[in-house]
Amino acid sequence: MIRTPLRPLARILPARAAGESPRGIERENLRQRHKHMHDKMRQRAEGRLLVLGVFFLFAFAVVGARMGMLATSDPVEPRASAQGAAISAARADIVDRNGSLLATNFETHALYAETQHMVDPQAAAKGLVTIFPDLKSEDLLEDFTGKRKFIWIKRTISPEQMQAVHDIGEPGLLFGPRDMRLYPNGTLAAHVLGGASFGEEDVRAAEVIGVAGVERYFDTYLRDPANGQKPLQLSLDLTVQAAVERVLLGGMKIMNAKGATSVLMDAHSGEVISVASLPHFDPNSRPAPAIKGDQSESPLFNRSVQGVYELGSTFKIFAAAQAIDLGLVSPLTVIDTKGPMRVGGYSIGEFRNKNYGDLTVSDIIAKSSNRGTGRMALEIGPERQQDFLRSLGFFEPTSFEISEARRGTPLLPKRWTELSAVTISYGHGLSASPMHLAAAYAAIANGGIAVKPTILKQDFLPTGKRVMREGTASAARAMLRKVVTEGTASMGDVPGYSVGGKTGTADKPKPSGGYYDEKVITTFATIFPSHDPKYVLVVTLDEPVETSGDKPRRTAGWTAVPVAAEIIGRVAPLLGLRPTVEPNNLADITMVNSN
Amino acid sequence: MRNVLFVLTTVTVIALAFWAYNQHYATQKVLSETDRLHREIREAHARLAVLRAEWAYLNRPDRLRDLVDINFDQLGLLPLRADQFGHVDEVSYPASEPLTITNAVEVSGTLPQAEVNQP
Numbered sequence: 001m002i003r004t005p006l007r008p009l010a011r012i013l014p015a016r017a018a019g020e021s022p023r024g025i026e027r028e029n030l031r032q033r034h035k036h037m038h039d040k041m042r043q044r045a046e047g048r049l050l051v052l053g054v055f056f057l058f059a060f061a062v063v064g065a066r067m068g069m070l071a072t073s074d075p076v077e078p079r080a081s082a083q084g085a086a087i088s089a090a091r092a093d094i095v096d097r098n099g100s101l102l103a104t105n106f107e108t109h110a111l112y113a114e115t116q117h118m119v120d121p122q123a124a125a126k127g128l129v130t131i132f133p134d135l136k137s138e139d140l141l142e143d144f145t146g147k148r149k150f151i152w153i154k155r156t157i158s159p160e161q162m163q164a165v166h167d168i169g170e171p172g173l174l175f176g177p178r179d180m181r182l183y184p185n186g187t188l189a190a191h192v193l194g195g196a197s198f199g200e201e202d203v204r205a206a207e208v209i210g211v212a213g214v215e216r217y218f219d220t221y222l223r224d225p226a227n228g229q230k231p232l233q234l235s236l237d238l239t240v241q242a243a244v245e246r247v248l249l250g251g252m253k254i255m256n257a258k259g260a261t262s263v264l265m266d267a268h269s270g271e272v273i274s275v276a277s278l279p280h281f282d283p284n285s286r287p288a289p290a291i292k293g294d295q296s297e298s299p300l301f302n303r304s305v306q307g308v309y310e311l312g313s314t315f316k317i318f319a320a321a322q323a324i325d326l327g328l329v330s331p332l333t334v335i336d337t338k339g340p341m342r343v344g345g346y347s348i349g350e351f352r353n354k355n356y357g358d359l360t361v362s363d364i365i366a367k368s369s370n371r372g373t374g375r376m377a378l379e380i381g382p383e384r385q386q387d388f389l390r391s392l393g394f395f396e397p398t399s400f401e402i403s404e405a406r407r408g409t410p411l412l413p414k415r416w417t418e419l420s421a422v423t424i425s426y427g428h429g430l431s432a433s434p435m436h437l438a439a440a441y442a443a444i445a446n447g448g449i450a451v452k453p454t455i456l457k458q459d460f461l462p463t464g465k466r467v468m469r470e471g472t473a474s475a476a477r478a479m480l481r482k483v484v485t486e487g488t489a490s491m492g493d494v495p496g497y498s499v500g501g502k503t504g505t506a507d508k509p510k511p512s513g514g515y516y517d518e519k520v521i522t523t524f525a526t527i528f529p530s531h532d533p534k535y536v537l538v539v540t541l542d543e544p545v546e547t548s549g550d551k552p553r554r555t556a557g558w559t560a561v562p563v564a565a566e567i568i569g570r571v572a573p574l575l576g577l578r579p580t581v582e583p584n585n586l587a588d589i590t591m592v593n594s595n
Numbered sequence: 596m597r598n599v600l601f602v603l604t605t606v607t608v609i610a611l612a613f614w615a616y617n618q619h620y621a622t623q624k625v626l627s628e629t630d631r632l633h634r635e636i637r638e639a640h641a642r643l644a645v646l647r648a649e650w651a652y653l654n655r656p657d658r659l660r661d662l663v664d665i666n667f668d669q670l671g672l673l674p675l676r677a678d679q680f681g682h683v684d685e686v687s688y689p690a691s692e693p694l695t696i697t698n699a700v701e702v703s704g705t706l707p708q709a710e711v712n713q714p
Contacts, residue, residue, distance in 0.1 A: 090644075100651065100654075101647060101648070101650075101651035104644065104647060104648045104651070105644065105648075106644075106645065106648055107641060107644075107645070182648055182652075184648055184651035184652040184655055185651070185655045185656065185657075186655060186657060188655070188656065188657075238656065239656065242656030242657070242660075243674070246660075494677070495677065495678075496677040496678075496680075497677065569676060569677065570674060570675075570676075572677065573675040573676060573677055573679070573680065574675060578680050579677040579678075579680055
């Protein structure tokens with residue numbers, strides 16, 4: 001390119017000669033040069049814009065085409081890659097601590113009808129009634145000939161029933177696959193497992209949702225497809241659970257009780273090995289919840305966590321343990337338990353108006369003296385008593401992981417007066433569930449560490465808060481052992497397992513206020529083996545009466561204790577506990593004349 | 596020279612097309628094989644789930660207890676109790692059988708008279 005000079009001589013000279021200013025020429029040339037540069041740059045920029053525009057057009061065209069392809073093509077699984085083994089559409093299984101199956105899925109079919117395809121509704125209705133006797137022929141016919149085009153007939157049917165429906169030969173009767181939740185052990189651990197039902201239903205699949213128990217509490221975990229191959233492992237032991245339920249059912253019948261519950265807990269980890277509540281139900285066909293009447297009469301009611309009862313004298317050990325922990329008394333301190341004792345205008349009496357006179361703390365527990373523990377509670381005072389019971393977990397629902405546990409809120413007095421302190425020291429005026437009691441006894445059993453009851457198998461020992469000194473817990477254990485060897489729970493001794501425990505008999509409160517005379521809740525809370533406790537067992541019977549003697553007997557010593565002893569005798573060997581000889585107290589050395 | 600190159604290129608293209616065609620069909624075959632295997636795995640999983648459920652159902656404690664009761668005269672099974680635990684020292688050692696002599700060596704002979712007579 002030839003660059004035009006700004007002041008070309010050829011033009012300047014004539015201009016000068018004409019007397020014009022050469023500056024005009026220079027300006028004109030400069031202008032032209034700038035215009036030229038401007039045009040060039042503009043052209044380049046336009047070119048770039050074009051390229052960019054074409055690029056964007058192309059990119060959008062590709063994205064659009066891809067979207068169109070995705071929208072119009074059928075979805076396919078990535079076939080070439082290895083199948084993600086962890087992904088599973090089925091709800092995760094539930095297994096016990098040894099891996100035995102507690103809940104699994106079963107492929108069945110749902111039966112539905114499309115009326116527009118029906119050939120002979122009359123014959124179809126007749127055929128269905130012979131297969132499913134619970135259906136009514138008239139209702140079916142009305143449905144089939146009515147306006148509805150789509151009718152669900154049965155949620156789940158067995159393969160035999162499916163074949164029979166096939167044999168009717170009606171093209172309007174169709175089947176949809178269904179994953180059914182199956183509990184192979186029937187009623188076993190029914191209250192823990194809860195049950196499941198169908199949520200959103202479609203012809204091709206249905207959503208299985210947990211409605212109670214662990215099925216509901218862990219619903220999100222169980223439904224997560226990533227957990228399809230990882231079953232939920234509970235702390236329950238199937239064999240122990242079966243043995244406990246059998247013994248408890250037998251005990252409930254012998255003692256003419258209308259309900260019973262037991263909690264067997266590992267004293268160190270808080271794992272619940274077995275929890276039973278009777279009467280029970282079959283989670284495979286969960287009964288409908290009671291709409292009217294007392295919910296606690298329904299078999300769905302879980303007495304172990306939902307049933308908050310005044311647990312009676314089983315609470316006495318807490319008053320004694322706290323008094324020892326605070327240094328107020330020792331197990332050998334003598335306390336006057338003579339009446340009359342009046343607190344807040346009320347007279348505190350003993351069982352059958354007995355009078356025990358002077359008793360040591362240890363004997364107060366063994367003989368179960370109300371006035372004795374009441375005096376200790378007065379020494380402790382309401383404030384410190386509240387703090388202690390709160391640290392044992394008596395102030396809020398247990399952390400037990402089933403959906404019903406949240407409803408087991410303990411009933412506390414509105415104002416915690418001195419009278420409350422005294423009555424609560426012997427288990428009246430504060431209502432808690434047997435699960436609460438088991439957790440609190442576990443703290444005594446394991447040397448003073450609070451435990452949280454759990455239904456999940458624990459890999460590590462959880463570290464809880466210390467609620468009493470180790471020495472206190474050991475003194476409390478010795479007192480509990482004495483209740484069995486010398487006190488109210490003499491029938492609770494199981495040779496080889498050195499059972500220690502405390503009985504409790506509480507009158508049932510009337511809904512209208514006051515207490516029934518002849519209706520009681522009896523409880524036996526035990527730890528075994530008492531010299532090195534591994535397990536805590538709480539057995540509670542609802543309205544038991546033992547009729548082998550002349551007079552009906554309703555105390556825990558005659559009702560709950562033998563049942564608990566039988567349970568321990570059955571399950572301790574199953575838990576792998578060898579019978580041991582209890583280490584004796586060191587005998588006083590006496591000189592014996594050898595002659 | 597140019598024609599040779601032309602023919603060579605055409606032949607190469609045909610060869611590559613043939614190879615690609617083969618690869619395509621081989622891939623399709625492997626994919627359908629994979630599909631079949633996946634289906635089999637799924638079916639096997641479903642069967643396994645049913646078998647596991649059935650195993651659990653047949654081994655439910657209620658049924659085992661009833662079976663034990665029915666077959667008591669043959670099995671004689673009772674619930675495990677504390678008195679059935681034993682100590683290792685309560686188990687007697689098996690009686691030691693006398694050793695059988697397989698390669699006997701003849702060692703009999705006459706002893707010197709003097710030693711025999713001694714008490």
